[in-house]
Amino acid sequence: MPAAESPSRAAAGRRPTLTEVAARAGVGRGTVSRVINGSPNVSDHSRTVVERAIAELGYVPNLAARSLVTRRTDSVALVVPEAETRLFSEPYFSAIIRGVSARLTAAGMQLLLVLVREDEDHAKLASYLTSHRVDGVLMVAVHSGDTLPDLLEDLSVPTVLAGRRNDIEHVGHVRADNSGGARLAVRHLLDKGRRTIATITGPLDMDVARARLDGYREALDSAGVTVDEDLIAYGDFTEEGGRAAMRGLLQRHPHLDAVFAASDVTASGAVLELRAHGRRVPDDVAVVGFDDSIVARHTDPPLTSVRQPIEEMGHTMAGLLLDEIDRRGKGHREVILPTELVVRESA
Amino acid sequence: MPAAESPSRAAAGRRPTLTEVAARAGVGRGTVSRVINGSPNVSDHSRTVVERAIAELGYVPNLAARSLVTRRTDSVALVVPEAETRLFSEPYFSAIIRGVSARLTAAGMQLLLVLVREDEDHAKLASYLTSHRVDGVLMVAVHSGDTLPDLLEDLSVPTVLAGRRNDIEHVGHVRADNSGGARLAVRHLLDKGRRTIATITGPLDMDVARARLDGYREALDSAGVTVDEDLIAYGDFTEEGGRAAMRGLLQRHPHLDAVFAASDVTASGAVLELRAHGRRVPDDVAVVGFDDSIVARHTDPPLTSVRQPIEEMGHTMAGLLLDEIDRRGKGHREVILPTELVVRESA
DNA sequence: GCGAAGCGTGGAACCGCTCCCATGCGGCCT
DNA sequence: AGGCCGCATGGGAGCGGTTCCACGCTTCGC
Known part of the structure; x- marks a missing residue:
């Protein structure tokens, strides 16, 4: 019994080539190639015979060889x-x-x-x-x-x-529609009757951060609320940055009643800091995050957040x-x- | 000025081949190949001349062609x-x-x-x-x-x-040394004076889950504590599974004073359930998780957990x-x- | 002074595939 | 009946590299 006959044997050693498939099927290389690539110009008989040979040999095309000529790597x-x-x-x-x-x-x-x-x-x-x-x-x-x-x-x-x-x-x-999401968040806070709404941004060299800040401004604008620049604190998407920003906000605006944070992680820092200052969330200060990440579900209380369809x-x-x-x-x-x-x- | 002279132009269109590099450098294809692959048998002069040609042409080897002959894809x-x-x-x-x-x-x-x-x-x-x-x-x-x-x-x-x-x-x-980690966790609980230590396992068709359960048993054994099978609850690494398992444990053993959960997520479920039953963590019941995941840092209180060097x-x-x-x-x-x-x- | 040894080199062969061209064949039209 | 057309087919050329062999030159030993 010839060694190359068994599919498993063949698979274990050097793998069969298209030429070997052609030989076994008794057709030319072109025909085998056509069958593999689903060309319509192949007779039923050829197709059957080639497919059987492929199965018997356990043939798998060599992608390197193919991509060399097609100039595609897929x-x-x-x-x-x-x-x-x-x-x-x-x-x-x-x-x-x-x-x-x-x-x-x-x-x-x-x-x-x-x-x-x-x-x-x-x-x-x-x-x-x-x-x-x-x-x-x-x-x-x-x-x-x-x-x-x-x-x-x-x-x-x-x-x-x-x-x-x-x-x-x-x-x-x-x-994602970052500014739109931010508008959603701020509008939600407004709807809940909050009036002194602060925001903690992300690093402003990132477009997402800028867009979320823009949304914050737009929402307030279109509600007829003047944006107080002192209510904008700059963060960096980290928890520690959120804490620090929140600290600053509380100093400048002890009576703020809501915060929109540009990320959940930042928001979780803000929540920690609020609690440290004796503020209850959401009773005293409402907090909205962004990302709807896993953190949002695990903070205490769980965060309202803007979800993007990642x-x-x-x-x-x-x-x-x-x-x-x-x-x-x-x-x-x-x-x-x-x-x-x-x-x-x-x- | 010939079009192919500028590297940027060359890069934009069809990319140069090794043969073109050879032509430009005035050497054979073999020599260029040797330079690229760092073969020692190349004269300094050839190397210099080839390297310059490569830089000028912005040549990048075609990996598909290479892997076709080397039979490696890297x-x-x-x-x-x-x-x-x-x-x-x-x-x-x-x-x-x-x-x-x-x-x-x-x-x-x-x-x-x-x-x-x-x-x-x-x-x-x-x-x-x-x-x-x-x-x-x-x-x-x-x-x-x-x-x-x-x-x-x-x-x-x-x-x-x-x-x-x-x-x-x-x-x-x-x-990771899962059973060793579990031993660490349980021994820690024993050291803290806990005596009625329960465990919530993962799905036992996974080796990690079995190994962590083994570690639990071993730690108790070697401390001379008889393992009470009623203290073993079966979970599935989910939060809900953790809650359910904890519920069962509290029914069977209202006085347990510690739980080793086979994952942090499970542990967080257990903590929630404990709190729902009026138990304080860690005062009434100590909890240890596994994985040291992000959840561990965000539960209330933060979880003691076994870290694996992922x-x-x-x-x-x-x-x-x-x-x-x-x-x-x-x-x-x-x-x-x-x-x-x-x-x-x-x- | 001559052969052997060694090094750098050019180029042919080949890796496995696709593409295209030439060929043969059957069927249709006039 | 003869000429065309079109389809299925076999196989050559070539994709861009590496490898190996043969070749010329220099260096060395005796």
Whole structure:
């Protein structure tokens, strides 16, 4: 009995090639290739015979060889700044990945995860991403000053961002309606009869932070409330930053009765600080967070928070990227996804 | 001025090949290849001239072409059951990835993230993983009954697991010292003078859950305390499961003074239930969790918990895998990493 | 002074696949 | 009946690298 006959044997050693399949099926290489790629111009007989040979041999196409000629890799990279992964202990990270992965899988594509350290040089990374390993690039947590997206664009590598770097972003991206979400939050506080509403921002070199602050202003404006700049405290999305900002706010405005924090983590810091100063939440001061992260459900009291459709963002990003890969050159697009308010006990 | 002269122009269009580099440098293709791969048998002059040509042309090697002949892809897959990603909102997921990525990057390798849905068939996935796209496979959250690791082993694809499926696991893996961590936790409770110590387990079809239960028994045994089976409640790592289990325990043992929960989430459920029954934590009942997850820091009171070195697990897994890839065939290995107790206010 | 040894080098062969072209064949139209 | 058209097919060329072999040159030993 010839050694190569058994599928399991064949799989264990060197794997069979298309040529071997052709030989076994008694057809030419072209025909096998056509069957594999689902070309319509194959007779039923050939197709059957080839499919059987493939099954018997346990043949799996060599993707490297294929991509060498097709110039496609059928995989895209998801670039994540390493510093952010800690922040991503939040559901954010996994939700984005789940969304991206679902869309990609549906298109038969693979996901390459690239963590990049802050200090790593962009040129090296860019050359990595252009080394014919990926068809496109997805980036999350891009900071305002990040030039990598431009670099990739120069290299004509299809790119899609989660969030934009500033309000004139020219690279394709998907983001949540941050200002809309903030308006929702502040309007909710107004509806509850709160009048002295403070806010704790995120780092303002991030567009999300700016947009959420804008929403805060807009909501007050359109309610006819004058924005008191002293009610705006600057945070950095961390718990400690939230505490510090809250401390400052209480000093300047001991009688404030509500706080809109630009992130749940910040909000949880604010809650801690409020309690330390003898304020009850929500009785004395109502608090609304942003992100609807796991923290929101575990603070005491649980946080009212603005939810963004993260998984859908991932899904949409992948979709946009696939579009760009297919019809290269066509202009970039931006998609804004709606946010919603999840009401819990803190406001 | 010839169009191909400018690096940026060249980068934008079709990318230069090794042959073009050779032509420009005035050497043969072999020599360019040697320079790129750092072969010692190249004259200084050739090296200089080639390096300049590479820089001028903005040349980046085509990895597909390389891997076609070297039979290496320099990338590995991390396989994650999709159902688990939600659970991975915990730092676990990102910490593993960070560890894996760090080790891989150091070795110049790439990480392919593969989320697999429960219902997806293994054969398809396996053929994916064998299609010359990855050199090896890392798997997290493998359940007892999962046969994919065996399948991969049959196909002689190097594989390393996070955790083992059972105590006769034959595939290489890395795990935390779960029973040791449980012993630590229970001993801590004993040291605090607690005598009626209950435990809430995880799903016992998972090795981690079994190991943590074993540790509980061992700690009591070696302290000369007889294990009362009524003090063992079965949970499923969820908060609701923790509440239910706690409810049962309180019915059977109203006077218990401590609980060791096999996960923080379970523990947080237990704390909620205890409070609902008017028990104070830790005054009446001390609680210890497991995982030292973000939940542990946000419950009230913050949880004493067993920490496992997750990032290091990722790092070690990648290391083991790289070993297996290099010296194929040599036997598998298992590595057990130590756990430690993080004492907070709940015990 | 001559052969052996050694080093740097160029280039052919090949990795496994897709693409395209040439070929053969049957069926349809005139 | 003869000529065309179109479809299924086989196989050559080539994708962009690496590897290996043969070759020329220099250096060294006797």
